[in-house]
Amino acid sequence: MRYHKIPDETVRRLPVYLRGLMASASQGHRHISSRTLADSVGVNAWQIRKDFSYFGDFGTRGIGYDIEKLAKEIKKILRLDVICKAALVGVGDLGSALLAYPGFRVFGLDIVAAFDVDPKKVGRTMNGVKIEDSSRLNTLKDRDITLAIVAVPRAAAQSIVDELVSAGIKGVLNFAPCKVSAPKRVKVITLDIAMELARLPYYLPRPSRVEGG
Amino acid sequence: MRYHKIPDETVRRLPVYLRGLMASASQGHRHISSRTLADSVGVNAWQIRKDFSYFGDFGTRGIGYDIEKLAKEIKKILRLDVICKAALVGVGDLGSALLAYPGFRVFGLDIVAAFDVDPKKVGRTMNGVKIEDSSRLNTLKDRDITLAIVAVPRAAAQSIVDELVSAGIKGVLNFAPCKVSAPKRVKVITLDIAMELARLPYYLPRPSRVEGG
DNA sequence: CCATGTGAAGGTATTCACAGCC
DNA sequence: GGCTGTGAATACCTTCACATGG
Numbered sequence: 001m002r003y004h005k006i007p008d009e010t011v012r013r014l015p016v017y018l019r020g021l022m023a024s025a026s027q028g029h030r031h032i033s034s035r036t037l038a039d040s041v042g043v044n045a046w047q048i049r050k051d052f053s054y055f056g057d058f059g060t061r062g063i064g065y066d067i068e069k070l071a072k073e074i075k076k077i078l079r080l081d082v083i084c085k086a087a088l089v090g091v092g093d094l095g096s097a098l099l100a101y102p103g104f105r106v107f108g109l110d111i112v113a114a115f116d117v118d119p120k121k122v123g124r125t126m127n128g129v130k131i132e133d134s135s136r137l138n139t140l141k142d143r144d145i146t147l148a149i150v151a152v153p154r155a156a157a158q159s160i161v162d163e164l165v166s167a168g169i170k171g172v173l174n175f176a177p178c179k180v181s182a183p184k185r186v187k188v189i190t191l192d193i194a195m196e197l198a199r200l201p202y203y204l205p206r207p208s209r210v211e212g213g
Numbered sequence: 214m215r216y217h218k219i220p221d222e223t224v225r226r227l228p229v230y231l232r233g234l235m236a237s238a239s240q241g242h243r244h245i246s247s248r249t250l251a252d253s254v255g256v257n258a259w260q261i262r263k264d265f266s267y268f269g270d271f272g273t274r275g276i277g278y279d280i281e282k283l284a285k286e287i288k289k290i291l292r293l294d295v296i297c298k299a300a301l302v303g304v305g306d307l308g309s310a311l312l313a314y315p316g317f318r319v320f321g322l323d324i325v326a327a328f329d330v331d332p333k334k335v336g337r338t339m340n341g342v343k344i345e346d347s348s349r350l351n352t353l354k355d356r357d358i359t360l361a362i363v364a365v366p367r368a369a370a371q372s373i374v375d376e377l378v379s380a381g382i383k384g385v386l387n388f389a390p391c392k393v394s395a396p397k398r399v400k401v402i403t404l405d406i407a408m409e410l411a412r413l414p415y416y417l418p419r420p421s422r423v424e425g426g
Numbered sequence: 427c428c429a430t431g432t433g434a435a436g437g438t439a440t441t442c443a444c445a446g447c448c
Numbered sequence: 449g450g451c452t453g454t455g456a457a458t459a460c461c462t463t464c465a466c467a468t469g470g
Binding site: 007008009010044046047050060061062063 | 460461462463464468469470
């Protein structure tokens with residue numbers, strides 16, 4: 001059935017599938033079955049078929065999915081075909097690492113601006129991006145940049161996000177370990193690294209909870 | 214009702230609550246209502262009450278939750294009271310940033326070892342941790358280190374995880390952008406940063422999908 | 427035979443509404 | 449009156465089974 005609303009959980013998996021499709025394409029394949037893709041990305045085959053069924057027919061029974069068509073459609077759905085420029089705010093340890101990371105490119109995402117408050121950093125160029133003073137955040141409005149990555153200390157995060165919002169930013173990936181508020185029209189995804197590590201011990205085998213717990 | 218199985222989604226939120234509780238405690242509060250905590254961490258009040266109801270009574274009707282008791286219980290559930298030592302594998306840009314990040318400490322987590330293959334890095338000390346050659350991963354077995362953070366290139370990730378598993382590691386936080394396999398007894402959480410950024414554009418307001426889409 | 431696409435069933439998590447207690 | 453704790457209702461997501469078509 002065509003044009004269901006796509007569930008959030010499916011949206012979360014789409015980039016995973018995209019990676020798998022690109023990997024398969026780079027090996028010269030033109031088609032891939034849900035089973036094969038499932039094995040390569042670690043998701044069940046029926047989950048994949050269900051997910052793809054939310055947006056039309058890209059598979060051929062007996063053969064599998066047309067990799068190129070499907071990849072193109074996923075990019076279109078995620079809007080990776082249109083939106084690509086991102087600004088980085090906070091060029092500390094993490095910010096520098098993100099700036100140096102080549103992995104955004106494969107999704108068509110590009111960090112084209114970087115900001116920091118430290119005068120020692122401002123003016124330097126890292127990975128082809130010149131670091132600007134944070135006071136210049138408002139210039140983003142005129143630069144066709146709609147995404148921002150926030151990698152500043154917790155105390156600065158909210159005010160930076162406020163500035164980004166008034167500079168017309170539409171989406172924020174926040175690495176600061178705190179909740180940040182923004183108008184509903186602006187999507188904020190917070191990625192709290194310490195928190196991910198913090199829930200890891202929960203899943204470890206319990207030493208010896210001997211009955212009656 | 215006491216001692217339900219705690220849902221995964223609740224476990225994911227527990228570190229969030231812990232942050233909120235610690236923040237409130239540091240402001241001198243001894244009790245906090247679900248509503249107040251909700252506002253500070255960005256979760257609904259009834260969600261919080263439901264989550265806490267999975268593991269006993271820490272609230273007093275009319276007053277709220279005992280912050281210290283509750284924080285202690287959450288730490289116990291997440292096992293942040295017992296397990297704390299982690300090893301870092303891969304001291305590149307991201308690895309260095311993680312090593313420098315003070316945010317793990319608040320959850321009682323400590324990176325006490327670091328490994329890399331680059332001879333230029335091996336032997337150097339960063340943030341009080343001496344970088345060892347990756348060939349020494351097997352020494353983890355005798356060092357009471359049960360968690361590992363993997364920040365190596367994709368191509369190296371699986372073999373590193375294999376080594377970690379045979380070195381007795383019980384939980385892995387993987388930053389490499391790929392699926393890694395491990396025995397079921399070993400918990401792997403993959404945190405794919407580019408993927409998080411890749412799903413952000415989806416949530417941006419559509420430019421002008423004019424009917425008939 | 428092969429593999430997709432999908433209604434239906436099953437399971438899990440969120441939201442509600444309110445009883446119970448301070 | 450205030451706030452927690454929780455069954456019930458709802459919404460959401462996953463899994464299954466199989467009809468459909470190459």
